[in-house]
Amino acid sequence: MTTPGAISEATTLFDKLWWEHAVCELDNGETLLYLDRVFLHERTGSIALQSLHAAGYGVRDARKVFCTMDHIVDTFPGRGDATLMPSGTDFITATRNETRAANIRLFDVDDPNQGIVHVISPEQGLVLPGLTLVCPDSHTCTQGAIGALAWGIGSSEAEHAMATGTLRVRKPKNMRVVIDGALQPGVTAKDLVLNLIARFGANGGAGYAVEFAGSTVRDLEVEARFTLCNMAVEFSAFTAVIAPDEKVEAYFHGRDFAPKGEHWRDAVEHWRSLRSDEAARFDRELHVDASTIQPAVTWGTSPEQVVSIGESIPYPDTFAEDHRRESAVRALAYQNLAPGKHLVDISIDAAFIGSCTNSRLSDLQAAAAVVKGRRIAPGVRGVVVPGSRRVKKAAEREGLDQIFTAAGFEWRDSGCSMCFYAGGETFGANQRVISTTNRNFEGRQGPNTRTHLASPATVAASAIAGSFISAEMLAESELLAS
Amino acid sequence: MKAFTVHTGVAAPLLRRNIDTDAIIPSREMKRVSKQGLGEGLFAGWRYTLPGGREQNPSFVLNRPEYRNTSILLSGENFGCGSSREHAVWALAEYGIRAVIASGFGAIFHTNCIRNGILPVCLDEQAISDLAERVQKDPQINLVEIDLNRCRIVCGDRELEFALEEGARHMLLNGLDPIALTLQQRKLIDQFENTRRKKHAWAFAPFEDCVEGVLP
Ligand code: SF4
Numbered sequence: 001m002t003t004p005g006a007i008s009e010a011t012t013l014f015d016k017l018w019w020e021h022a023v024c025e026l027d028n029g030e031t032l033l034y035l036d037r038v039f040l041h042e043r044t045g046s047i048a049l050q051s052l053h054a055a056g057y058g059v060r061d062a063r064k065v066f067c068t069m070d071h072i073v074d075t076f077p078g079r080g081d082a083t084l085m086p087s088g089t090d091f092i093t094a095t096r097n098e099t100r101a102a103n104i105r106l107f108d109v110d111d112p113n114q115g116i117v118h119v120i121s122p123e124q125g126l127v128l129p130g131l132t133l134v135c136p137d138s139h140t141c142t143q144g145a146i147g148a149l150a151w152g153i154g155s156s157e158a159e160h161a162m163a164t165g166t167l168r169v170r171k172p173k174n175m176r177v178v179i180d181g182a183l184q185p186g187v188t189a190k191d192l193v194l195n196l197i198a199r200f201g202a203n204g205g206a207g208y209a210v211e212f213a214g215s216t217v218r219d220l221e222v223e224a225r226f227t228l229c230n231m232a233v234e235f236s237a238f239t240a241v242i243a244p245d246e247k248v249e250a251y252f253h254g255r256d257f258a259p260k261g262e263h264w265r266d267a268v269e270h271w272r273s274l275r276s277d278e279a280a281r282f283d284r285e286l287h288v289d290a291s292t293i294q295p296a297v298t299w300g301t302s303p304e305q306v307v308s309i310g311e312s313i314p315y316p317d318t319f320a321e322d323h324r325r326e327s328a329v330r331a332l333a334y335q336n337l338a339p340g341k342h343l344v345d346i347s348i349d350a351a352f353i354g355s356c357t358n359s360r361l362s363d364l365q366a367a368a369a370v371v372k373g374r375r376i377a378p379g380v381r382g383v384v385v386p387g388s389r390r391v392k393k394a395a396e397r398e399g400l401d402q403i404f405t406a407a408g409f410e411w412r413d414s415g416c417s418m419c420f421y422a423g424g425e426t427f428g429a430n431q432r433v434i435s436t437t438n439r440n441f442e443g444r445q446g447p448n449t450r451t452h453l454a455s456p457a458t459v460a461a462s463a464i465a466g467s468f469i470s471a472e473m474l475a476e477s478e479l480l481a482s
Numbered sequence: 483m484k485a486f487t488v489h490t491g492v493a494a495p496l497l498r499r500n501i502d503t504d505a506i507i508p509s510r511e512m513k514r515v516s517k518q519g520l521g522e523g524l525f526a527g528w529r530y531t532l533p534g535g536r537e538q539n540p541s542f543v544l545n546r547p548e549y550r551n552t553s554i555l556l557s558g559e560n561f562g563c564g565s566s567r568e569h570a571v572w573a574l575a576e577y578g579i580r581a582v583i584a585s586g587f588g589a590i591f592h593t594n595c596i597r598n599g600i601l602p603v604c605l606d607e608q609a610i611s612d613l614a615e616r617v618q619k620d621p622q623i624n625l626v627e628i629d630l631n632r633c634r635i636v637c638g639d640r641e642l643e644f645a646l647e648e649g650a651r652h653m654l655l656n657g658l659d660p661i662a663l664t665l666q667q668r669k670l671i672d673q674f675e676n677t678r679r680k681k682h683a684w685a686f687a688p689f690e691d692c693v694e695g696v697l698p
Contacts, residue, residue: 028649
């Protein structure tokens, strides 16, 4: 075992964050990393706490552990502890009991600060630039967007994190994804990340921590950066990071758990050092020209199966590798789609706006801007689920809920909702859903539900048209029709 | 934790890439606040004819008589990608799976395996399809032997070498409890924390400025 020395060479942002939290390097090549925050949710938190106690361990410092009810909790207005999944209530009650016993701060079902873990942790300043955060949820990488070292873990790791305040981790390699160029109108961070995964594969980031850099990334607002980093796990990366800048400072200023006064000044001073040194070396570097990117949608059951929305469903033969052809055939069968069919000609049954990818205020604003003054296509079901209760309240203050409900959307309470099937709610078998979520796996949104991922604006536009269409195309087609 | 040293068993090929944890254990099968009772839900979407049902789909590999008592899975790249749910590993373990041989793993899934005594073996795709071909001829006879001491896989006259990071190998071979192991470093962790608190007090506020358990 050795104690890590001072960092002298040119260093990447990720490595800076890593070595700053290295308690020691272990003999076996792993690093013992110090954790600043641990977040739990009701899906796995109660099991982790139960099992920790059963093994005779306690929580090292409960003040740094937080828990929310997001995964299973119902999102119908006026909800209580009941869920459509018969045993869902057990998870909620167990979480309540376990967190209370361990003295862990819980954002309960009726808490005004409740919401999806990855939405509420920055919203309240529970995660900050330069901190480490882990959560037994794969989309914890979302928080890298503000310059935190945050990654998803399993339940056993969550137990280890709580008991010891550390994790044993093998250091991943460094990758930089440089995105330059101006985004075309209507193109968002979601389209960027879907394109990235399509181009370099769902496995493209395996073994790496990814730093997103370049002028396009700098131009993105903080909430859009969350969307970008959220899907790093769909790229198979260990996590993603973005260097914090003045936008991030402004974002955190005054948040409940953000440092105040002198602490704030110290924090900001430190945050300004959190960037890759000019001469830092990356094990792999990818370049993306953002100006060529169009609004995207997934057609298959892997996040790499992506097309631009004006295109058609690809023919499996057009994929060079055997495994891509095979998975295309399987995906088309599951999705019940014929190759060659234009996306605009494919009708949808439902539209879902929500999840830790796209449920923040700016996402709802983007969707509402499309929906305003229009109506959902007949037969299409639309559901909007704000990522947190605070987002919900802020949206209502702006009248976004009115815009959505007037257009025929359901306006829900906050939670993961139909991003996946845990609460027992689904759009149903064989239903084609366009969704702002992050996973289009078979059965993700319920048995035999067909999921297509896209940005909030695209989902909103498609709900209005009843088929796959971008907001720009929708506006054009209406202009032609009038 | 269950140790893994040498294991010999029936191997079943599930040669797809990107088998995600939603497929290994669909969320609808995670019914109880428990690590137990998940084996039945393993691969439920493929294993049973109807969602939530228990009527076996006879064509799914694990349901075929020649693959009874399967304890080793052969799969493609990126096995266990997606959701971090450790239920996927608990389900595999309860079903009786001791090792997964694939050409790549989801990172969180890989760690979850080690923490639960399941051996994740990484081999190239060609080696896995060779192995699958041998096994398929008669899965109950052509057993696969995995020796973690020597990092070798044997199937008939075919012997393959694999690599596993030393840390993970040590954990598995000895069935170690990583929490107990790390707690041996408690002093060092405390020291680190104190230094960090001095240097970056902002990172500890407001939690430590407040009365225990009462937060703003
Ligand atoms: S919104 Fe979806 S992806 Fe995000 S944490 Fe919840 S279930 Fe996971």
